[in-house]
Amino acid sequence: MPAPALLVAQSGGPSMVINQSLVGAVLEARAATDRIGAVLGARHGIDGIFKRDFIDLRAPSDEQLEQVAATPSSALGSCRHKPTPEECAELLNILQEQHVGYFFYIGGNDSADTARILAEQAQARGVPLRVGHIPKTIDCDLLGNDHTPGYGSAARFVACAFRGDDLDNRALGGVKINVVMGRDAGFLTAASALARQRPDDGPHLIYVPERPFSPDRFCAEVSDALARFGRCVIAVSEGIRTEDGQPVAALFATERDSHGNLQLSGTGSLGDYLAKLVREKTGVKRVRADTFGYLQRSFPGIASPTDSAEARAVGREAVRYALSTPADTPAATILIRRKDTADYAVEFVPAPVQTVAKNTRSLPDAFLDPARPDVTDAFVRFAAPLVGPLPPAALL
Amino acid sequence: MPAPALLVAQSGGPSMVINQSLVGAVLEARAATDRIGAVLGARHGIDGIFKRDFIDLRAPSDEQLEQVAATPSSALGSCRHKPTPEECAELLNILQEQHVGYFFYIGGNDSADTARILAEQAQARGVPLRVGHIPKTIDCDLLGNDHTPGYGSAARFVACAFRGDDLDNRALGGVKINVVMGRDAGFLTAASALARQRPDDGPHLIYVPERPFSPDRFCAEVSDALARFGRCVIAVSEGIRTEDGQPVAALFATERDSHGNLQLSGTGSLGDYLAKLVREKTGVKRVRADTFGYLQRSFPGIASPTDSAEARAVGREAVRYALSTPADTPAATILIRRKDTADYAVEFVPAPVQTVAKNTRSLPDAFLDPARPDVTDAFVRFAAPLVGPLPPAALL
Numbered sequence: 001m002p003a004p005a006l007l008v009a010q011s012g013g014p015s016m017v018i019n020q021s022l023v024g025a026v027l028e029a030r031a032a033t034d035r036i037g038a039v040l041g042a043r044h045g046i047d048g049i050f051k052r053d054f055i056d057l058r059a060p061s062d063e064q065l066e067q068v069a070a071t072p073s074s075a076l077g078s079c080r081h082k083p084t085p086e087e088c089a090e091l092l093n094i095l096q097e098q099h100v101g102y103f104f105y106i107g108g109n110d111s112a113d114t115a116r117i118l119a120e121q122a123q124a125r126g127v128p129l130r131v132g133h134i135p136k137t138i139d140c141d142l143l144g145n146d147h148t149p150g151y152g153s154a155a156r157f158v159a160c161a162f163r164g165d166d167l168d169n170r171a172l173g174g175v176k177i178n179v180v181m182g183r184d185a186g187f188l189t190a191a192s193a194l195a196r197q198r199p200d201d202g203p204h205l206i207y208v209p210e211r212p213f214s215p216d217r218f219c220a221e222v223s224d225a226l227a228r229f230g231r232c233v234i235a236v237s238e239g240i241r242t243e244d245g246q247p248v249a250a251l252f253a254t255e256r257d258s259h260g261n262l263q264l265s266g267t268g269s270l271g272d273y274l275a276k277l278v279r280e281k282t283g284v285k286r287v288r289a290d291t292f293g294y295l296q297r298s299f300p301g302i303a304s305p306t307d308s309a310e311a312r313a314v315g316r317e318a319v320r321y322a323l324s325t326p327a328d329t330p331a332a333t334i335l336i337r338r339k340d341t342a343d344y345a346v347e348f349v350p351a352p353v354q355t356v357a358k359n360t361r362s363l364p365d366a367f368l369d370p371a372r373p374d375v376t377d378a379f380v381r382f383a384a385p386l387v388g389p390l391p392p393a394a395l396l
Numbered sequence: 397m398p399a400p401a402l403l404v405a406q407s408g409g410p411s412m413v414i415n416q417s418l419v420g421a422v423l424e425a426r427a428a429t430d431r432i433g434a435v436l437g438a439r440h441g442i443d444g445i446f447k448r449d450f451i452d453l454r455a456p457s458d459e460q461l462e463q464v465a466a467t468p469s470s471a472l473g474s475c476r477h478k479p480t481p482e483e484c485a486e487l488l489n490i491l492q493e494q495h496v497g498y499f500f501y502i503g504g505n506d507s508a509d510t511a512r513i514l515a516e517q518a519q520a521r522g523v524p525l526r527v528g529h530i531p532k533t534i535d536c537d538l539l540g541n542d543h544t545p546g547y548g549s550a551a552r553f554v555a556c557a558f559r560g561d562d563l564d565n566r567a568l569g570g571v572k573i574n575v576v577m578g579r580d581a582g583f584l585t586a587a588s589a590l591a592r593q594r595p596d597d598g599p600h601l602i603y604v605p606e607r608p609f610s611p612d613r614f615c616a617e618v619s620d621a622l623a624r625f626g627r628c629v630i631a632v633s634e635g636i637r638t639e640d641g642q643p644v645a646a647l648f649a650t651e652r653d654s655h656g657n658l659q660l661s662g663t664g665s666l667g668d669y670l671a672k673l674v675r676e677k678t679g680v681k682r683v684r685a686d687t688f689g690y691l692q693r694s695f696p697g698i699a700s701p702t703d704s705a706e707a708r709a710v711g712r713e714a715v716r717y718a719l720s721t722p723a724d725t726p727a728a729t730i731l732i733r734r735k736d737t738a739d740y741a742v743e744f745v746p747a748p749v750q751t752v753a754k755n756t757r758s759l760p761d762a763f764l765d766p767a768r769p770d771v772t773d774a775f776v777r778f779a780a781p782l783v784g785p786l787p788p789a790a791l792l
Contacts, residue, residue, distance in 0.1 A: 014567045016560075041792065044567075055792060067790035073563030075792045080568070164412075164694035167469030171410045171440075172476070176662075176690070255675075257682075266572075266684025267671065268664010275663070279651075286653075288662025293686030294572070298560035301698065301787035391697035394463035396437065396451060396471045 004101020004128075005038035006319070008057070010074035010136075011045040011081075011107035011114070015150030016157075016303040017311035018136045021106050022076065023069035024315025025134060026057045028323075029102075035323055036102065045079035045105075046114065049094050050087075069312065072298045074106075080257065082110055088121045095129060102130045102322055106315070108137035108148075112333055113357040119331035132318040133333040133353045136311070138297050140187035141360035144351060146338040147187075149314055152307030152386035154181070154296050155191035158235075161292060162195035163393055166202035166233050170395075174286025175222060175232045175278050178203075179271045181296050183239040183264055186210050186363045188296070190375045191383055192235035197393060202233025205373045209239035210363045213248055218274070219281035221373060226284065236274060238264040238291075248273070265293060304388045310336060310346065317348040325350075344385035400497020400524075401434035402715070404453070406470035406532075407441040407477075407503035407510070411546030412553075412699040413707035414532045417502050418472065419465035420711025421530060422453045424719075425498075431719055432498065441475035441501075442510065445487050450494070465708065468694045470502075476653065478506055484517045491525060498526045498718055502711070504533035504544075508729055509753040515727035528714040529729040529749045532707070534693050536583035537756035540747060542734040543583075545710055548703030548782035550577070550692045551587035554631075557688060558591035559789055562598035562629050566791075570682025571618060571628045571674050574599075575667045577692050579635040579660055582606050582759045584692070586771045587779055588631035593789060598629025601769045605635035606759045609644055614670070615677035617769060622680065632670060634660040634687075644669070661689060700784045706732060706742065713744040721746075740781035 006029045010018055022041070029039045039057040042048035055076075060068070068075045083091060095103060105115045112133040119131035138154035140147050158180055169176045180189040186208025193206060204225040207213055225232040240248045247253075247262055249270050255263035264270070271289030279287045314334040321332055331353040339345040367379035402425045406414055418437075425435045435453040438444035451472075456464070464471045479487060491499060501511045508529040515527035534550035536543050554576055565572045576585040582604025589602060600621040603609055621628040636644045643649075643658055645666050651659035660666070667685030675683045710730040717728055727749040735741040763775035 010567075014564050057792075060792065064790065067788065068792055071563065071788070071790045072560045074567040075790070078567040160696055161691050164468045164696045165690055167467065167696075168410050168690050168694040171406075171470040171474040263684075266686060267668050268685070268687050269668055272663050272665055272668075288659075288690065289664070290662060290689030290691065291664050291687065292691070294561055294564050294684065295557050295686065295688070295691070298564040300556055300560045300563075300789065392463065392467070393696065394460065394467045394471070396453075396456065396464055 002099070003035055003037040005040055005099050006036045006102040007040045007042055007095065007100045008104045008106065009042040009045045009048060010076045010078050011105055011111040012078060013138065013297060014073035014078060015136055015138050015297050016072040016153035016299070017150055017308050018106055019071055019075045020069045020308050020311035021134045021136060021149060021315035023065045024312040025104055025319045026065060028316045028319040030058055032323055037099065041076045044077035045081060046083055046091060047079040047081055048077065049091050052094065072300050082114060083117070088117055091118060092122055092125065092127050092129070096127060101128060104132045104134055104318055106134040106136050109142060109356055109358055109360055112353050115331055116353045116357045119353065128327065130322045130327065131331040132322050133331065133356065134315050134318045135333055135356065138188060139182055139185050141185035142356040143359055143361050144335050144355040146336050146346065147386055148336065149307060149311035151187060152304035154188055155383060156302055156304045156387045157296050157299050158188055158191045158292065159194035159387055159390055160302065162192040162203055162233070162235065163390055166195060167393055169202060169231050169233050172286065173231045174288065175226070175234070175284050177234045177236060177271055177274050177289040179236050179238050179289065179291040181265055181292065182209060182237040183261065184209055184360055184362065186237045189235050189237040190363060190367065190379055191387065193375045193380055194383055194387055194390065200229055203235040204229055204232050206235045206375055207240050207373050208237045208363060208368070209241055210368060211373065212243040213240040214243060215277055219277060222278055223282050226282065238270060304386060306386055306388060313348055321350045399431055399433040401436055401495050402432045402498040403436045403438060403491065403496045404500045404502065405438040405441045405444060406472045406474050407501055407507040408474060409534065409693060410469035410474060411532055411534050411693050412468040412549035412695070413546055413704050414502055415467055415471045416465045416704050416707035417530045417532060417545060417711035419461045420708040421500055421715045422461060424712045424715040426454055428719055433495070437472045440473035441477060442479055442487060443475040443477055444473070445490050448490065468696050479510060479513070484513055487514060488518055488521065488523050488525070492523060497524060500528045500530055500714055502530040502532050505538060505752055505754055505756055508749050511727055512749045512753045515749065524723065526718045526723065527727040528718050529727065529752065530711050530714045531729060531752065534584060535578055535581050537581035538752040539755055539757050540731050540751040542732050542742065543782055544732065545703060545707035547583060548700035550584055551779060552698055552700045552783045553692050553695050554584055554587045554688065555590035555783055555786055556698065558588040558599055558629070558631065559786055562591060563789055565598060565627050565629050568682065569627045570684065571622070571630070571680050573630045573632060573667055573670050573685040575632050575634050575685065575687040577661055577688065578605060578633040579657065580605055580756055580758065582633045585631050585633040586759060586763065586775055587783065589771045589776055590779055590783055590786065596625055599631040600625055600628050602631045602771055603636050603769050604633045604759055604764070605637055606764060607769065608639040609636040610639060611673055615673060618674055619678050622678065634666060700782060702782055702784060709744055717746045
């Protein structure tokens with residue numbers, strides 16, 4: 001009997017380094033010639049399994065794989081599809097038919113939950129399948145992790161964008177609002193703080209979903225910043241919520257994504273709403289709003305080296321763990337834990353996939369200024385090594 | 397009598413390389429110790445002259461100046477202020493009071509026109525003032541130029557953004573609309589075409605202000621692209637106009653800038669309008685719109701090397717020309733002309749400032765596909781050396 005096949009797929013929103021994880025897993029699998037037969041990729045996540053749309057990942061050369069690793073977005077394609085129990089049964093049938101003994105799903109907490117369900121059903125049916133989750137999310141919101149692969153690079157884009165945009169605002173003045181991705185967690189918006197080099201650098205105000213948003217308080221805080229700095233640059237999470245917990249975007253957004261969630265990205269409506277509010281309430285004439293949108297997760301050429309290396313490592317470690325543990329080991333994810341050392345260092349820790357499935361984490365209180373809409377120095381110390389040094393901005 | 401002072405200022409929208417021009421002019425001026433006394437910068441364009449808000453540009457070290465040169469946005473600050481004849485008289489009085497014998501204004505066609513008026517009034521009043529214009533505009537729309545300093549770097553941002561966003565769209569599908577800066581000229585939107593490596597790479601449709609925009613035809617073209625590619629990435633100039641010449645943005649935008657122009661940037665409304673149109677008319681569920689906004693002109697770390705070098709050169713050449721020609725030489729700008737050589741090369745040609753003042757140029761017909769909303773190979777050959785090689789995108 002030939003060695004079982006290994007199948008890998010990507011799910012959810014792409015990131016700049018999700019292909020590093022793919023290539024990390026594939027290279028490790030290709031090296032295990034005695035344990036693993038075919039190395040397959042499913043196109044567009046589990047949708048590709050239903051369609052039997054597989055590609056042979058032993059075919060590309062190492063050099064080709066390295067080029068893919070350095071390319072943003074999900075090279076296998078992605079999906080946002082949470083399978084029903086019936087669909088899981090069908091998936092398992094197809095995996096058996098394809099002699100798949102190892103299945104790895106690269107994605108966020110929804111993908112982890114899909115991996116969990118598949119593993120449970122496989123066990124219940126006595127199907128010999130090892131399932132692993134390889135973490136990915138620009139939102140940095142997986143439980144049990146210090147941070148997640150994908151976050152450092154998206155945070156680098158956000159920090160660079162704010163560094164440049166703050167210079168733009170210095171030149172022409174007024175109020176500038178930038179809307180940053182993050183439905184439930186403000187980690188990415190918080191990364192705007194890394195743009196600052198000087199006490200008067202923007203962003204001057206940072207609004208995250210973890211703190212209730214009040215339009216009146218917002219306008220007062222903008223007025224205060226204008227009085228202090230003569231201008232104002234603002235970072236806002238797309239997921240900010242009113243005092244009663246409703247997304248601010250619910251005031252005007254109506255489109256929903258395939259999970260039934262309110263569409264927050266790919267629209268400028270929140271930024272435009274806030275700009276109108278500032279214009280009407282503060283009387284400032286020059287108010288502009290940009291929504292960073294999908295560039296945050298797909299812009300080529302600026303991935304964080306640390307993030308790239310860690311994304312590669314979690315892919316590699318997921319396969320290594322599956323190959324080095326007994327067949328009845330429960331489905332695992334790979335956690336990133338920061339070591340308690342002076343210089344930045346991490347370790348990769350296998351853990352039950354339940355650790356990260358379904359639920360998400362938020363910015364801890366220690367990262368949020370209790371008095372003002374801002375982050376703390378503790379957050380900057382947390383995020384800086386993940387993002388790496390930024391291009392310096394010199395003033396006259 | 398001490399040698400006259402040289403004053404330099406920046407105007408209009410910032411770019412990633414406008415400080416290269418500033419530093420090019422300043423280094424050339426500092427070297428001319430026998431001809432030029434003080435080297436001054438006015439903060440926020442001519443507004444800084446009215447306020448006598450000058451800084452000493454002999455003070456920074458060469459190293460400090462090089463750091464400023466590599467920093468996006470206008471280090472002196474900018475303004476959007478076209479002086480009245482009365483204000484010009486006041487400006488000349490202040491320049492005389494400060495012993496300014498040379499004034500250089502870095503900016504687009506409006507700044508060139510300000511330079512022209514100042515020079516004419518100086519001549520009429522017998523004030524010994526040499527005025528020069530140093531070109532800058534990300535829109536590439538100055539007459540008489542092959543291209544303008546600032547364009548290559550903004551075009552590089554746009555091309556990189558589309559390369560990454562096209563990968564994102566490959567992963568998750570649907571229709572993606574990206575709105576690019578450009579009120580009257582489509583050069584920057586056209587640069588999205590440089591993102592393509594393969595026949596099915598996006599952008600699949602490119603809409604510029606030079607061609608009338610029809611919502612019905614737009615929806616039909618999106619449907620066609622969806623049928624061909626199974627997905628669709630679209631580049632749209634913020635300045636697209638309807639058949640009767642009205643900006644499409646006029647359908648919903650109401651804010652105006654300080655020139656009385658409709659505010660096109662710093663709002664997501666055009667993208668949201670187009671996304672709604674596509675959703676309603678084509679029935680596609682996943683339709684997203686991003687507006688690249690101010691990041692296009694301010695993002696640090698991705699300036700085009702060619703653009704940076706040319707921006708430096710026009711600043712240097714403007715001062716050099718003023719110092720090497722008779723005192724009664726009319727106010728000049730520096731044009732960039734492309735040499736007719738196999739390898740890319742340019743020459744810097746002084747010309748009367750009237751050449752570039754007031755009016756702007758559009759994308760020539762040779763750069764626009766007559767049959768489809770797209771650019772021609774001739775445009776790609778034009779723009780590629782200005783932008784430089786992009787990070788490659790590898791597919792599986």
